[in-house]
Amino acid sequence: MKALWRDLRHHLRADFRPDLYMATGLWLALLLSINYYFDVEDSYIDAFQNDPRWPGLYFGLYATAYYGSVWIWTHFHRRADVWRTREFWLRSGTALVCYSIYAGFYAHNTWSQQLFGGEVFVFLYYCFRNLQSVLTIVLPLYLFYTLIDRQPMNFYGMAPRRKGLALYAVMLALMIPLITLASYQPDFLESYPTYEDTNANEFFKVPEWVTAFVYELCYGWDFVPTELLFRGFLVLGMSRLLGPGAVLPMVVWYCAIHFGRPLGEAVSSVFGGYLLGVLALSTRSIWGGLLIHIGIAWGMEIAAFLQQR
Template sequence: MKTLWRDLRDHLRIDFRPDLYAATAIWAALLLTVNYYIDLEDSYIDTFQGDPRWPVLYFALYATTYYVSVWLWTYFHHRSDIWRNREFWLRSLWALVFYSLYSGFYAHTEWSRQLFGGQIFVYAYYCLHNLQSVLTIVLPLYVFYKLVDRNPSSFYGMAPKRKGLALYVILLGLMIPLITLASFQPDFLESYPTYRDTNAGEFLGIPEWVTVLIYELCYGWDFIPTELLFRGFLVIGMSRVLGRGAVLPMIVWYCAIHFGRPLGEAVSSLFGGYLLGVLALSTRSIWGGLLIHIGIAWGMELAAFLQRSSH
């Protein structure tokens, strides 16, 4: 654990520039202000749901957030050569295109209607919504890994490593009291658990706990592609081009994927994304982020289930 804190301190010592960090903070604050003032994602972008323009609009949003952040880094570090680097464009566009397709993916809606004649549409929709990242994120990144990187080592940090495990467990443990406290709030129980009672168990002839387990496994899975892309591909992979500079642009884009959620969650994603990005760069592994992300997600689900069962 001491090693990771030292790595974090060393990263700040080497990477921190007051002008760059202030400019990046102002850029992130501007994006947050615009989104939550006009409700950009929910009231504008998401009105194109099911329209071929939907992923294009997401691409415009994410490309703007990411490339302006990279420009800030290159400006303050006098690294204009990055914009002439073919590998930078290939990596960044690959990530932007496929994450935009993931965000604007809609085919699972039709798949849910066709599965069992649509008789378990709601249940199938939410499960397939979480699983579609296999096609839109994991498979494209694996193709890039095999055909472009041709790196025999870990698939963008997917190999488990023991370094930092204690720190991640402590960070997750610190969240337990916060989750417990939040579970007593009415607005928390309006959103959690994300599982909703459906007719799936009755239709399939299986106990409801089985349908809950299947759903929660699908729900937990969706955090794996997120970590794989943001901490794996955009930090561990992009560090070949930007070095330590891969972290700041990643966190601004990572913040933007939270624009449809409460403001506090979007703001906290900047700090959480930064910490996980630095630690992923240090450990060359994304398992710490997976532990925290999935642990918190399932913790909130469990807390909500327990609260509902007690009433």
């Protein structure tokens, strides 16, 4: 834990200003208040599901959150030059377009209906929904990395680094008792496991644990593009322009992707996103965030499966 506090202190010395953090907090509070008072995402944006305008509405939400927080940072740090930098617009625009398409992607619905005559529609739908990020996020960012960035750095933190992994493992271990306790709550078991018996195993003539295992691999994969874009592309990549200031705008946008979930989860994402952003910047790797995210997700799935048994 000493390494964690050391990295946090180092980051705060480089980036913290009371006026900056207060202004960002007020901006975030305004976004949260508007979303949860008017139910913006669930009642308005998601009303356009399976509509070509759906990704565009997500783009408007995410661009407002991100560029608003970047403006606050550049204002207090007197870095108006950032807005005149072609690289900033190219990098931020790529991130916004990719994630907005990812959030409003609906082609997997058609794929699931057409493959195998739609007989395993539900199973394929949930698998494809988690895997579509290969096309919408991972591939575009890899093309950006190879064709535009052309930097000697690893692919936005995807290379494993030993630094910090022990700390991440300890943090994950501390979550095990909390997950175990939560698994005894009725509302937890209403949401987990996310895997449901769809009779896909009967169609493919395999034991059910095989289809459950395939689903869980797809479910775990969906955390990879999230870490790659937010902690990799927006922190490690954007730090070339903003330095440690890349973390704060990322956190605001990261909170915005949780607007369709309970308020407590959206608020907690602020603290989790900030911590993971600082550690990614320190270790130059996103593997710690992947370890925690996927570990917690699979831990909740396993706990729910055990409770069912």
